[in-house]
Amino acid sequence: MHKFSFVPYCVVALVVVVLFSGGTRTAEAVTCDVSELSPCMAAITSPKPPSTTCCSKLKEQKPCFCQYLKNPTIKQFVDTPRAKKIASTCGVEYPQC
Structure with a gap:
């Protein structure tokens, strides 16, 4: 079992607020x-x-994915194996930008 750190939650929250x-x-x-x-x-x-x-x-934000991938602050969260798996599970094609 993996132990989750509080730090990633803070970073994600900060990115969302910014x-x-x-x-x-x-x-x-x-x-x-x-x-x-x-x-x-x-x-x-x-x-x-x-x-x-x-x-x-x-699905709603799909047109924005390439823009998000060009932003280094956001890319670290959306260009991960976990994010790609979530997109796949939702039936959303991951972009090739």
Whole structure:
């Protein structure tokens, strides 16, 4: 059994707060705001499967994935084997940017 540290939760929370304060818009109708993915935190930080809400948000934010991957602060959370597995579980294709 893995022992989870409190530090990753703090880092994730900090990233969400920082990014929530400055959402970026794309030319599409989707507002690219990584805080919209907060329903996925439980699945990212633990072995829990993604919730229905998480999967809905992943599908909604899919047009923003390449933008998130270009941001080094966000990339460290969305470009991981766990994040890719969550996307796959939700039926969301992981982008090739």
